[in-house]
Amino acid sequence: MTRRDYAVFDQEPELLAAIRECKDLELRIIDAWLPYPVHGIDELIGIRPTRLPWVTMAGGVTGVALALWFQYWSTGISWPLNVGGKPFDSLPAFVPITFEMLILVAGLATAFALFARSSMWPGRSKRIIDSRITDDRFVIAVSRQDAAVPDARVEEIWERHGAVDSWSEVAQ
Amino acid sequence: MSATQTAPLITGGKTAAQVTRDVCQPLEHGPTIYWWIGFVPASTALLVGIIAVTYQISTGIGTWGLNRTVGWAFDITNFVFWVGIGHAGTLISAVLLLMRQKWRTSINRSAEAMTIFAVICAGLFPLIHMGRPWLAQWVFPYPNTRGPLWVNFRSPLLWDVFAIGTYFTISLVFWYIGLVPDLATLRDRANGLRKKLFGWFSLGWDGSARTWSRYEVCCVLLAALATPLVVSVHSVVSADFATAILPGWHATLFPPYFVIGAVFSGFAMVLTLMIIARTVMHFEDYITKRHILAMCKILVFTGSVVGAAYVTELFMAWYSASPNEQFVFANRVMGPMGWAYGIMVFCNVITPQLLWIRKVRNSILLVFIISILVNVGMWFERFVIIVASLERDFLPSSWSSYAPTSIEIATLVGSFGLFFTAFLLFCRFLPMIAISEIKSVLPGHETDAGASAEAEKAEVAA
Numbered sequence: 001m002t003r004r005d006y007a008v009f010d011q012e013p014e015l016l017a018a019i020r021e022c023k024d025l026e027l028r029i030i031d032a033w034l035p036y037p038v039h040g041i042d043e044l045i046g047i048r049p050t051r052l053p054w055v056t057m058a059g060g061v062t063g064v065a066l067a068l069w070f071q072y073w074s075t076g077i078s079w080p081l082n083v084g085g086k087p088f089d090s091l092p093a094f095v096p097i098t099f100e101m102l103i104l105v106a107g108l109a110t111a112f113a114l115f116a117r118s119s120m121w122p123g124r125s126k127r128i129i130d131s132r133i134t135d136d137r138f139v140i141a142v143s144r145q146d147a148a149v150p151d152a153r154v155e156e157i158w159e160r161h162g163a164v165d166s167w168s169e170v171a172q
Numbered sequence: 173m174s175a176t177q178t179a180p181l182i183t184g185g186k187t188a189a190q191v192t193r194d195v196c197q198p199l200e201h202g203p204t205i206y207w208w209i210g211f212v213p214a215s216t217a218l219l220v221g222i223i224a225v226t227y228q229i230s231t232g233i234g235t236w237g238l239n240r241t242v243g244w245a246f247d248i249t250n251f252v253f254w255v256g257i258g259h260a261g262t263l264i265s266a267v268l269l270l271m272r273q274k275w276r277t278s279i280n281r282s283a284e285a286m287t288i289f290a291v292i293c294a295g296l297f298p299l300i301h302m303g304r305p306w307l308a309q310w311v312f313p314y315p316n317t318r319g320p321l322w323v324n325f326r327s328p329l330l331w332d333v334f335a336i337g338t339y340f341t342i343s344l345v346f347w348y349i350g351l352v353p354d355l356a357t358l359r360d361r362a363n364g365l366r367k368k369l370f371g372w373f374s375l376g377w378d379g380s381a382r383t384w385s386r387y388e389v390c391c392v393l394l395a396a397l398a399t400p401l402v403v404s405v406h407s408v409v410s411a412d413f414a415t416a417i418l419p420g421w422h423a424t425l426f427p428p429y430f431v432i433g434a435v436f437s438g439f440a441m442v443l444t445l446m447i448i449a450r451t452v453m454h455f456e457d458y459i460t461k462r463h464i465l466a467m468c469k470i471l472v473f474t475g476s477v478v479g480a481a482y483v484t485e486l487f488m489a490w491y492s493a494s495p496n497e498q499f500v501f502a503n504r505v506m507g508p509m510g511w512a513y514g515i516m517v518f519c520n521v522i523t524p525q526l527l528w529i530r531k532v533r534n535s536i537l538l539v540f541i542i543s544i545l546v547n548v549g550m551w552f553e554r555f556v557i558i559v560a561s562l563e564r565d566f567l568p569s570s571w572s573s574y575a576p577t578s579i580e581i582a583t584l585v586g587s588f589g590l591f592f593t594a595f596l597l598f599c600r601f602l603p604m605i606a607i608s609e610i611k612s613v614l615p616g617h618e619t620d621a622g623a624s625a626e627a628e629k630a631e632v633a634a
Contacts, residue, residue, distance in 0.1 A: 074322035124376030136188035
């Protein structure tokens with residue numbers, strides 16, 4: 001049976017020290033909940049670098065392609081209008097709008113990718129464990145097999161690092 | 173200077189919980205008397221603007237003081253002025269984020285809000301200038317029953333539609349994403365309807381380390397996109413002029429000259445707003461002397477570049493050996509609008525140089541006055557470029573002059589009303605300081621994991 005242990009800290013260094021100790025015991029750290037981004041915690045709990053930049057890149061390429069295609073199509077094919085004797089394929093004049101569309105599509109794609117990947121949407125019920133996480137509390141959750149590390153050992157880690165609260169639950 | 177750099181960003185020895193309380197407090201209590209002192213005149217000015225705009229839309233833009241020679245004046249001046257104001261917000265939130273300037277955290281939220289409101293104010297002027305704003309959708313290339321007749325992609329005015337539209341959208345998204353963790357903080361402190369509203373807008377934020385990790389990358393990516401965007405926006409605005417045949421309007425200098433002028437005026441407006449906010453909202457511990465000094469430095473730098481641009485313009489006019497160009501600039505300096513040129517040079521070139529003096533930059537009142545003068549000067553810069561160039565045509569028989577009508581002045585007043593009303597409402601209902609970002613620059617929290625491990629070892633050793 002797998003157990004999940006939660007601990008609440010009120011200081012960043014204590015949280016990080018506790019995480020390091022859990023790692024030494026080869027406990028799997030499920031996640032941490034923080035009031036602000038704590039630098040260096042990604043490597044400690046093994047969060048892989050996000051692939052968001054690829055979404056931005058794809059958005060940018062899409063924006064450029066769409067803008068160029070549409071400007072050529074509308075000014076050269078759909079209704080070719082002679083504007084001041086300029087050629088229909090006046091690429092230099094298309095550059096500013098192409099650039100703006102690059103930024104617009106890339107930016108919106110990045111934002112929506114963040115929302116989708118982190119399951120953020122309006123009206124989503126909050127899954128917050130402790131309402132002070134958004135204030136000044138840090139929470140970590142680790143999972144362990146019953147036999148591997150005894151309860152007392154885990155509780156001792158929490159206590160030594162000054163956890164203000166801790167509890168366990170049995171995960172299915 | 174070293175004293176500036178070592179002074180703490182946030183004073184008063186705040187803890188994270190105190191930061192939350194301090195920033196949320198004004199939102200959880202009724203408005204103060206100072207807020208009303210700001211809000212009543214602001215909303216009155218807005219009302220004046222609404223009346224003026226209603227009148228001019230129902231009557232036609234013949235209510236303006238324009239004539240055949242001066243076909244562009246007040247509204248384009250106001251448009252360029254307000255777009256420029258917005259630029260400092262993006263600079264603070266994006267460029268300073270990329271450069272890891274931690275002092276931005278106290279002011280980035282309100283500077284971004286300022287950007288959004290300024291762009292709204294700016295966007296209203298072309299809309300009104302259309303004369304038939306109910307056909308405003310014609311500026312967008314959508315399939316229509318008129319052919320379909322497409323918009324002219326070779327026109328800088330259309331580039332402007334895309335530049336301003338993109339700028340507004342990206343600024344709004346950046347601002348909102350920055351707000352999400354703070355809205356969650358408010359949600360977890362609130363009850364009833366407020367809890368529901370903040371809950372809805374905070375998108376179920378739970379502060380998970382995984383989300384934070386993605387969130388930070390997302391902010392950096394948006395900043396990297398917004399940085400070239402902000403440069404492009406005012407370059408495109410300058411291109412509105414550059415397609416004209418008027419001497420002085422199609423100088424190669426125009427895009428950088430406009431961009432730096434925009435940053436200059438924007439920072440002046442940030443200073444004005446921040447000095448008001450720190451006093452009225454009692455945020456002296458968050459918007460400290462160090463922030464004001466940092467912004468003063470940027471003001472001196474950009475002001476000097478703007479001064480250099482004025483000199484370059486005059487030099488290029490002389491060096492071009494084009495009589496038309498030389499005449500236009502001689503007229504700008506010494507012609508009937510020479511007084512406006514004088515105001516521009518005094519406010520933009522001379523007054524910011526006073527910030528070199530320590531006593532001046534240490535006095536909040538003097539910095540406040542200088543920031544307002546810079547805004548006045550930057551408004552006049554656009555007015556001079558536009559009206560002083562147009563009033564003396566190629567043909568002396570068509571020379572003319574321009575004076576704004578009461579309707580135009582009321583519209584300008586109304587745009588300030590809109591800006592300050594929106595800003596004051598923002599101060600009342602949203603956290604005007606980025607709570608989570610402030611927490612990450614508090615002393616003792618500024619460490620990365622490695623450094624705190626060392627600190628921990630030292631603690632054990634002791």
